[in-house]
Amino acid sequence: MLLCPVIGKLQHKRVVLASSSPRRQEILSNAGLRFEVVPSRFKEQLHKAAFATPHAYAVETAKQKALEVASRMHQKDLRAPDVVIGADTIVAVGGLILEKPVDKQDAYRMLLRLSGKEHSVFTGVTIVHCRSKDGQLDTEVSEFYEETTVKFSELSEELLWEYIDSGEPMDKAGGYGIQALGGMLVEYVRGDFLNVVGFPLNRFCKELARLYRAPGAPGAPRRVQRDSIPAVHTFEELGDADAEGSGSGPAPANAGREAGGVRPRAPRTREADLNGVTDSQPPLLAGLLELMYGFKASKVLLTACKLNVFDVLKDRGPLTAADVARKIDASVGGTEHLLDICAALGLLDKSDRGYSNTETASLHLASDSEQSLHGLAAYHDGPVWGAFTQLGRAVREGAAWTPEPLPQAPHERSTEETLQFMRASHGLSKLTAQHVATAFDLSPFTSACHLGGCTGALAHKLVQEYPRLQVTVFDLPEVVKLAGDFQTDAQPSERVHFVPGDLSSDSLPPADLYVLCSLLHDWPEDRLHGLLSRVSGSCKPGAGLLLAELAPAEEEAAGGAARRPPGLRTLGTGRRPRGPGRYQRLLQRLGFQDVQAARAGGLLHVVLGTRAAP
Numbered sequence: 001m002l003l004c005p006v007i008g009k010l011q012h013k014r015v016v017l018a019s020s021s022p023r024r025q026e027i028l029s030n031a032g033l034r035f036e037v038v039p040s041r042f043k044e045q046l047h048k049a050a051f052a053t054p055h056a057y058a059v060e061t062a063k064q065k066a067l068e069v070a071s072r073m074h075q076k077d078l079r080a081p082d083v084v085i086g087a088d089t090i091v092a093v094g095g096l097i098l099e100k101p102v103d104k105q106d107a108y109r110m111l112l113r114l115s116g117k118e119h120s121v122f123t124g125v126t127i128v129h130c131r132s133k134d135g136q137l138d139t140e141v142s143e144f145y146e147e148t149t150v151k152f153s154e155l156s157e158e159l160l161w162e163y164i165d166s167g168e169p170m171d172k173a174g175g176y177g178i179q180a181l182g183g184m185l186v187e188y189v190r191g192d193f194l195n196v197v198g199f200p201l202n203r204f205c206k207e208l209a210r211l212y213r214a215p216g217a218p219g220a221p222r223r224v225q226r227d228s229i230p231a232v233h234t235f236e237e238l239g240d241a242d243a244e245g246s247g248s249g250p251a252p253a254n255a256g257r258e259a260g261g262v263r264p265r266a267p268r269t270r271e272a273d274l275n276g277v278t279d280s281q282p283p284l285l286a287g288l289l290e291l292m293y294g295f296k297a298s299k300v301l302l303t304a305c306k307l308n309v310f311d312v313l314k315d316r317g318p319l320t321a322a323d324v325a326r327k328i329d330a331s332v333g334g335t336e337h338l339l340d341i342c343a344a345l346g347l348l349d350k351s352d353r354g355y356s357n358t359e360t361a362s363l364h365l366a367s368d369s370e371q372s373l374h375g376l377a378a379y380h381d382g383p384v385w386g387a388f389t390q391l392g393r394a395v396r397e398g399a400a401w402t403p404e405p406l407p408q409a410p411h412e413r414s415t416e417e418t419l420q421f422m423r424a425s426h427g428l429s430k431l432t433a434q435h436v437a438t439a440f441d442l443s444p445f446t447s448a449c450h451l452g453g454c455t456g457a458l459a460h461k462l463v464q465e466y467p468r469l470q471v472t473v474f475d476l477p478e479v480v481k482l483a484g485d486f487q488t489d490a491q492p493s494e495r496v497h498f499v500p501g502d503l504s505s506d507s508l509p510p511a512d513l514y515v516l517c518s519l520l521h522d523w524p525e526d527r528l529h530g531l532l533s534r535v536s537g538s539c540k541p542g543a544g545l546l547l548a549e550l551a552p553a554e555e556e557a558a559g560g561a562a563r564r565p566p567g568l569r570t571l572g573t574g575r576r577p578r579g580p581g582r583y584q585r586l587l588q589r590l591g592f593q594d595v596q597a598a599r600a601g602g603l604l605h606v607v608l609g610t611r612a613a614p
């Protein structure tokens, strides 16, 4: 795939999409870009008559959107992201620029204007590269636009109003969405379809390729050697990862990284590149190397968490390596090396003044943040890491070994080990609870039972969302005994009760909704069937069963995984996560009806079914 290396150029940068458009977010995340979303507050009110062409207007609006976000973020925490992307989509017909309709009448006027005719859709895009220089924001702006021609059929009055009443036109330029119902109005499209939807992905990739083109080969396609190592795979490469962006492209925001503890490598020919190159790197080999090297990055992250690096840097301006070393009671040289690698992994920002947390690090890796995954890191650095280092011996000797050791052997756990497991589970549950609780409307249910509900994080979110709901948390006695030690962001509620018991042998507490969350993805088929049959047997007609499970990565779900080694979500379980369709069919077979599936945030999918009368 040619485009991957292009998108990969942004991999180690803090990228922000300055847009609230869900379509843009989807297009870019489907392309594999990792970014934060910070919608722009720029008012789209530029004087249209002042622009010679409609696309000049779109490009300027896109630029103002992106610059507003870059300067707001810079002012807010004195550090700007590396790259801000802004976009603006307009429809141009007969010399008029159409944006989003303000009301139904406006939508009607727009669609009538488009009926039976060709029009142009322009998306202006701006890529702003930012860096902080002496506390000032320094930006470098690249901009472009793409034009697509769209022809509408003649639209009858009735069709027009039916479409307007669907509500679809209101947040879309020109008053239609070609990707949904609006597609029925369209006779033909000439040009990039995604440009109409809101983001010209193809042109964007070409622009990135142009911006990040390696020196010495302007525009010339270059061959990729079979044995060249793609992207960033060793710590040395991580250390000079930004050097990839040097050359004729914009200087990266944290240029000067080589001043840190990582030894600069001798210059070498960079073969894998972007601009229209033959990318003959077999995906399988790239995947294999990722698997081989991946543990190094994990250990760096886990160690930095364990040494409380992200706690020390939270809510503070940049600190030097010596400052951090003093606070974590470690050597300066070792700390500097660790911080440099964290920066190269995108966990920290490095500037002339020192190191600071990225937003993600403050949010998820500091131990006291609301959405902390510090407990999960400690669990992986402790028992999980330990189990993996014993893998060879366990396999040779035939000892019981599973990648997730604790849930499998409750009787062998010490209190501290149980707590460690609960901390890990608590962090993840808090992060996903809101999505799980609101993926479907659960208000018809009055009692729920969260099986394996651990610390009650999801239970508390459920009662917060549904004022009539009582929730029982059912889990092993030693878990229930310790659950009181855990805080949830929700107020403690009298509508949450804990009941000790064993899922596989004890009878389940009565409820009209059973919930299973992040429990089943690595279970073998027979165990899964056994549990679901037990739950189904406890469901009265009309009762619900809600499953929230790890979603396969998008590309796996789309069948793309066959060409690559399994991805991160499979790692350690030996099994690919089951897609929602699989759970839907299982529930249907067990006598559930109206079985629906939905996505719950980026990590989970949720399936809900209702027990039919026997």
Ligand SMILES: Cc1cn([C@@H]2O[C@H](COP(=O)(O)OP(=O)(O)OP(=O)(O)O)[C@@H](O)[C@H]2O)c(=O)[nH]c1=O
Pocket (backbone or CB within 6 Å): 018, 019, 020, 021, 022, 023, 024, 039, 040, 044, 065, 087, 088, 089, 090, 091, 100, 121, 171, 172, 173, 174, 176, 177, 178, 179, 182, 196, 197, 198
């Ligand atoms: C023609 C067409 C447009 N759109 C959407 O129209 C909005 C344009 O408005 P914008 O001002 O460019 O963006 P926004 O939604 O206001 O977001 P922001 O970037 O925050 O200004 C964007 O959403 C686009 O997807 C579709 O979803 N489908 C289509 O067929």
